[in-house]
Amino acid sequence: MSEVIRLLPDNIANQIAAGEVIQRPASVVKELIENAVDAGANNIELHIKDAGKTSIQIIDDGKGMSEMDARMSFERHATSKISTAADLFTLTTKGFRGEALASIAAIAHVEMDTVEEGQQIGTKIQIAGSKINSQEPSSRAKGTCISVKNLFFNVPARRNFLKSDNVETKHILEEFNRIALTHPEIGFVFSHNSNVVHNLDGAGLRKRIVDLFGRNFNDKLVPIEEETDIVKVKGFIVKPEFSRKTRGEQYFFVNNRFFKDSYFNHAVVAGYDNLVPPKHFPSYFIYLDVPSNTLDVNVHPTKTEVKFEDGRSIYSIIRSTVKLALGKYNIAPSLDFEMESQFDLSLEQQNSPIRQPEIKVDETFNPFKSSSSATSSSTASGFSGSQNFSNPANSGGAKSFNSLKPNKEEWEDYYKITEEAEEEISTPKDEAEINYEEPLKSSSNKIQLHRNLLLIQVKSGAMLVHINRANERILYDELMERFMLSPIAAQQLMFPYEYNLISTQKLEWDNNTSTLKRLGFEWDWQNNTLVLSSIPSMLEVEYVTQCLDGIIEKITHEELDKGELVHELILSLSAAATNNRSKLLSEEEMNYLIDRLFQSEQHQYSPSGKKILNTISIDELNNFLS
Structure with a gap:
C-alpha cells in the first residue's frame, strides 16, 4: 500500500493558519498594532481604506528590526517573545505565537519597511502569498511601517464572506479601542479613507476614555480600586443611571490584555445590586493584575479568552469592589462599619447635663374608680364599652363603679340608635337612583385619566388605552x-441646533447619510459638532436631543441591515416626537385617536413592544369592589 500521508507545502499551511488567526481586516489591525506595542512604540498610526479591504497601514516609532530579523519575521513560529515552554507562563507581551506576519503574508500583499534603532539604513521587503518578491535597503526614520493590501486576494471565498464596509469598520474601531484603552500612555492616530477618526495623545486612563467616548463620559465614571494577594483591581465603572439597553462599553483587561468573560461580567452586574433597570447593561473599564503563573492566555488563537487559576475568588473580589465603589461615592447605600455607634443629639441636648432617669409611681391610683367626667361622657354615648378610669384624687367627685350602669330608657335609646345605623348601612338606595353612567357623560363613553390614559366604556366592560403609546x-x-x-x-430651524459627537459616532453618522437625510435631517459639520439646519417636521425642538441620542445609540452599537436600521431610526424619531405629548383631549380628538389606532394592524402594541391597551371585563370590575 502506498503512503498517503505527506507534509503540506508551506504556502498551504500558512493559509490554513491564516484561517484561524486572520478572520477579517480587524484581525490584521489587532496583530500589527500589538506588534508595534511590543516594539516599544510611543506613537502608532493606523490608516485604512475601504474598511481595510483595500489597504491597511501601521506606522510606529518602535525599535525596528535588522535585515535578518525582518526576513525571519515572516516565517511560521518565528518569534522573539519566547524561547522555552516555561516562558508561556510568564508572558508580558501581546504576541508570542509567531504566526501573525506569516499568516497575513499568506493571504495578502505585504510591504514592510523597517529601520533598527541607532541605524541609518533599514530593510524593505515585499511579499505576496508567502512568496518574497523583493528585499532591498531603505532609508526612513526609526521604527516600522507595514502596509497590507488586497486582503484575501488568493482566498476569494473568504473575501466574499466579509460584511459591508460599515460593519467591518466597526470591528476595526473596536480592536483599536481595546488597544488604545490598554495603553493610554501611547499616542494613537486612526484615519479611514483619509478622514481622521481619532488623534489621541498619551495621557491617563480617564482622559483616554473621555477622548474615545466623548466629553460627557467624564461625569459618568466612578473609579474603583482594590488590592489583594490574588488580584489587583482598578479602573472605572459607569453610574447606574447611564446604563443602556445595548451592550456598549464593557471592557475587561488582565495584565494589559483585553479578554472576554461572561462569568466576571455577571460579577459586575451583581455588584450594582438591582440599581440597573431590567434588560439594561452597565458600562465598565476594569483592569485586573494577577501573577503570570496563575493565568493561561494560550487558550484561543485570538487570545481573547483566558483561564484563571482562582476565578471564584476573583469573582467575589470584583463584585465587592463594584459595590464598595458605588457606596463610597454615594451612588448606592452602604454600611459604614467604622462609624461610632452613638446617638445623633441636637446641640442643646449635647450641652445639657446628664441626668439619671427616675421612675415615679402614683400610690393613690385605683383602677376601679372613675371621675365624674368619665361617667357623664360614657352615659351620654350610650355606654360605649370603653371607660376612662382615672385617679379619684384628681377628679371633682368620685362615683362608685355601679353608678355607671345605664337605666332602662338609656338602653332603649342605645338600641334605637344602633338599629338606625345598621339600617343605613345595610339598606342600599333604589337602583334607579344610582347612575353608573353619570361620570362618563362628560365625554360620551370616554374619560381621560391623568392626561396619559383613556378609559373607554365597551360592551364587555372597560378598555384602558395608553395615549402616548397610541400616538407613537x-x-x-x-x-x-x-x-x-x-x-x-x-x-x-431659525437657529442651528448643535450636537456634539465623538469621532466614532461621526463616522457612523456619515455612513448613514442617505437614510438620515430621507428622515428630514439636514446638517453641516464643525469638527465633531453636528450642526442641524432642519429636522423632521413632526419633531419639536426640545426633543431633538432625545431623538439624536436614540439614533446614535442604534447606529453605533448595533449591527443592523438597512431594513432594520430604518425601523430603529423611525422608532427613535416617533418615540421622541410623541414624548410627553399628553394634554387634555376634546371628544373629537379622543374619537380621532381611537379611530386611527384601530386602523393599524398592530394596534395592541407600540413599535417598541409595549402594550397600548387592555380590556377589563365587567366581572373583573365587580371583583375590585368585592
Whole structure:
C-alpha cells in the first residue's frame, strides 16, 4: 500500500493558519498594532481604506528590526517573545505565537519597511502569498511601517464572506479601542479613507476614555480600586443611571490584555445590586493584575479568552469592589462599619447635663374608680364599652363603679340608635337612583385619566388605552409608509441646533447619510459638532436631543441591515416626537385617536413592544369592589 500521508507545502499551511488567526481586516489591525506595542512604540498610526479591504497601514516609532530579523519575521513560529515552554507562563507581551506576519503574508500583499534603532539604513521587503518578491535597503526614520493590501486576494471565498464596509469598520474601531484603552500612555492616530477618526495623545486612563467616548463620559465614571494577594483591581465603572439597553462599553483587561468573560461580567452586574433597570447593561473599564503563573492566555488563537487559576475568588473580589465603589461615592447605600455607634443629639441636648432617669409611681391610683367626667361622657354615648378610669384624687367627685350602669330608657335609646345605623348601612338606595353612567357623560363613553390614559366604556366592560403609546404607534406607521414613497417632510430651524459627537459616532453618522437625510435631517459639520439646519417636521425642538441620542445609540452599537436600521431610526424619531405629548383631549380628538389606532394592524402594541391597551371585563370590575 502506498503512503498517503505527506507534509503540506508551506504556502498551504500558512493559509490554513491564516484561517484561524486572520478572520477579517480587524484581525490584521489587532496583530500589527500589538506588534508595534511590543516594539516599544510611543506613537502608532493606523490608516485604512475601504474598511481595510483595500489597504491597511501601521506606522510606529518602535525599535525596528535588522535585515535578518525582518526576513525571519515572516516565517511560521518565528518569534522573539519566547524561547522555552516555561516562558508561556510568564508572558508580558501581546504576541508570542509567531504566526501573525506569516499568516497575513499568506493571504495578502505585504510591504514592510523597517529601520533598527541607532541605524541609518533599514530593510524593505515585499511579499505576496508567502512568496518574497523583493528585499532591498531603505532609508526612513526609526521604527516600522507595514502596509497590507488586497486582503484575501488568493482566498476569494473568504473575501466574499466579509460584511459591508460599515460593519467591518466597526470591528476595526473596536480592536483599536481595546488597544488604545490598554495603553493610554501611547499616542494613537486612526484615519479611514483619509478622514481622521481619532488623534489621541498619551495621557491617563480617564482622559483616554473621555477622548474615545466623548466629553460627557467624564461625569459618568466612578473609579474603583482594590488590592489583594490574588488580584489587583482598578479602573472605572459607569453610574447606574447611564446604563443602556445595548451592550456598549464593557471592557475587561488582565495584565494589559483585553479578554472576554461572561462569568466576571455577571460579577459586575451583581455588584450594582438591582440599581440597573431590567434588560439594561452597565458600562465598565476594569483592569485586573494577577501573577503570570496563575493565568493561561494560550487558550484561543485570538487570545481573547483566558483561564484563571482562582476565578471564584476573583469573582467575589470584583463584585465587592463594584459595590464598595458605588457606596463610597454615594451612588448606592452602604454600611459604614467604622462609624461610632452613638446617638445623633441636637446641640442643646449635647450641652445639657446628664441626668439619671427616675421612675415615679402614683400610690393613690385605683383602677376601679372613675371621675365624674368619665361617667357623664360614657352615659351620654350610650355606654360605649370603653371607660376612662382615672385617679379619684384628681377628679371633682368620685362615683362608685355601679353608678355607671345605664337605666332602662338609656338602653332603649342605645338600641334605637344602633338599629338606625345598621339600617343605613345595610339598606342600599333604589337602583334607579344610582347612575353608573353619570361620570362618563362628560365625554360620551370616554374619560381621560391623568392626561396619559383613556378609559373607554365597551360592551364587555372597560378598555384602558395608553395615549402616548397610541400616538407613537400611529406616527410610526405613518412615517414608515411615507418613508417608503418619499423623504419625510423637514422643517427649517431659525437657529442651528448643535450636537456634539465623538469621532466614532461621526463616522457612523456619515455612513448613514442617505437614510438620515430621507428622515428630514439636514446638517453641516464643525469638527465633531453636528450642526442641524432642519429636522423632521413632526419633531419639536426640545426633543431633538432625545431623538439624536436614540439614533446614535442604534447606529453605533448595533449591527443592523438597512431594513432594520430604518425601523430603529423611525422608532427613535416617533418615540421622541410623541414624548410627553399628553394634554387634555376634546371628544373629537379622543374619537380621532381611537379611530386611527384601530386602523393599524398592530394596534395592541407600540413599535417598541409595549402594550397600548387592555380590556377589563365587567366581572373583573365587580371583583375590585368585592
